[in-house]
Amino acid sequence: MPSLKELKGRINSVKSTQKITKAKQMVSAAKLRRAQAAAEAARPYAARLTAVMASLAAKVAGDSAPRLLAGTGADQRHLLVVVNTDKGLCGGLNSNLVKAAKAKAQELQAAGKQVTFFLVGKKGRAPLSREFPGLITGGFDTSTVKTPGFAEAEAIANELIGLFEAGRFDVAHLIFPVFKSALAQEPTVTQLIPVPAPAEAGKGDAVVEYEPGEEEILAELLPRYVRTRLFGALLEREASEQGASMTAMDNATRNAGELINKLTIQYNRSRQAAITTELIEIIAGAEAL
């Protein structure tokens, strides 16, 4: 049975923890709104780019297609680009991402492929390097800027395209969280390089003139497309992080409240018990006289 003083100390410490989690929850809620608005604002660009890509890719299929679209012809070396958050306190978000990355890597390794990792964000680094020592070839630190924007996506894309041109990998997969709601963020695995051919074929209605040429435009478009995909992934990560954080901190605040109630009852009981004992002692003493 802890003493009254110990109980009081514990209650106070849980109270200050609750204050922290509550503050973090409110900050996340405010940031989530902003992150969602940013993700919303990025949609028109991505949608238009995908539409243009689809109509062009259908026309420039075959031998003349750029390497970013056609691939290296091999399917041996795979690169997993894992987008994690930089900060913790967001529930199971990062461990779910790492789990998805691990599952994909093991699936590829079982099929006899070589797997390497490229990590964006801090949080996935430790668990993945424990699981796959020596396979992490590179990474990009997004913790130096407050909100990763297009400049960061551009830097990541340029590095990846550089690695691809240097022949360091054949296929790149992008693993990132997709924001469904504040309660659900789904780790998603998609192929990044070579750019998967869009499903919808070109509309083929009017004859479109191209300047300079279809291939030149496509060659310029593909790196842009990769950049946009990464930018989208960063935005989704931002929204997911804030959403997950909000939910996790809401739970933590509620748990702290329950714990405080429990401890307060325990504290009052022991206080009552101490008073009763004292009274009995006094009465017993008076009766003995």
Next chain:
Amino acid sequence: MALHFELVTPARLVRSQDVHMVVVPGTEGEFGVLEGHAPFMSTIRDGAVQVYAREGAAPEVIEVRGGFAEVSEAGLTILAEHVEG
């Protein structure tokens, strides 16, 4: 006599309005787009997009970097990576 003009960057939709004419700095030379232009697609070089809201009006100049322009029946869409201002 109106051309629907949209300027989009990865971060946001910068412009979406009906204008008289837009002059776009294409890689192979500047070109003006009026309403009813034939379907056309071009990469653009870094430079100024001039937007003429009305015929004869002074152009509004928007600096863009990296991207391409697409003309379809729906109008002119410029996808640029960076927009100044």
